[in-house]
Amino acid sequence: MQSLELWFGYLAVGLTISSFVPQVWRSIRTRSVRDLSIWTLIIFVCSSSCWLTYGILIQDVPIILTNTIIVILQITLLYLKIQYRPGKVNTRIEHVAFWVKNLEHMADFYASHFSATKGSLYTNPSKRFSSYFLSFKNSDTRIELMHNPEIGKNQNSKDPTYGLTHLALSVGSTKQVEALTEKCRISGLKVITKPRTTGDGYYESVILDPEGNCIELTA
Structure with missing residues (x-):
């Protein structure tokens, strides 16, 4: 019993x-x-x-x-x-992104020289876009390498060129992405892309900081 x-x-x-x-x-x-x-x-x-x-x-x-x-x-x-109380933004650098000419060569460079782990290849054939995310053992911050054969062809326009292209900040949740995007809009900053889910599964928006640098806000 x-x-x-x-x-x-x-x-x-x-x-x-x-x-x-x-x-x-x-x-x-x-x-x-x-x-x-x-x-x-x-x-x-x-x-x-x-x-x-x-x-x-x-x-x-x-x-x-x-x-x-x-x-x-x-x-x-x-x-x-x-x-994580409302009003407090818990921000961390999620990744930094580069447009590159040779995607495989650049991914192998970071893997061989800095022990980066290469993720799965993402492709979007309709936009001729492909990318790798590279992660590091002792850090949550990643590198995104992106390739599109059209990048850099028109040097006289405001189109993206090769090199560092944006900084992605993780703000903790989809609601924070929406709230911060709206806060930036109200304060007069330019919102390039409203909050949405991207093809590779991220919920994000894109804004420009006061000096025109591209910032991704992601959950």
């Missing part, structure tokens, strides 16, 4: 923990905790802490185990709620 009680106790441990893990994982992945109430999280942390204390006092292992992990998960959510 005691083993049956213990089995149900540990089953409760697993189910209770699993109810919080998806939310924590989603919040970390999307950097969005907009729909979570900070006061609910605070009450959860206090409640679980009381249960943990109770479990320690009566020496009940399932209660101790459950609430130790739950408190950690709830504190994580509370931290994310504060870190």
Whole structure:
């Protein structure tokens, strides 16, 4: 009988923990905790802490185990709620991009000289566009190498030329992309491309900074 009680106790441990893990994982992945109430999280942390204390006092292992992990998960959510609160933009450099003449040669150069890892080749035949993303072991910032045979042909126009072309900033979520794009528009900056999902799966907009440098805002 005691083993049956213990089995149900540990089953409760697993189910209770699993109810919080998806939310924590989603919040970390999307950097969005907009729909979570900070006061609910605070009450959860206090409640679980009381249960943990109770479990320690009566020496009940399932209660101790459950609430130790739950408190950690709830504190994580509370931290994310504060870190990603509305109005605070959590920006990081996602990638820098270059137009290149020889895509394979440039990708191999960064791979051989700087130990970059070359991603899958992306192509858009209708636009004659192809690109590689290069990543580095100890950094989240990447390099995007882009190629189009039409680039650089008309040097007298404002068309793109070879070399550094844009800086991509990750701002944390699709809602932040939309909000910051609108903020830039209202402040008088030029919006080149409104927020949309690109062919290679990015949700982004493109603006020009005050001196005309191209900035991608991406989730």
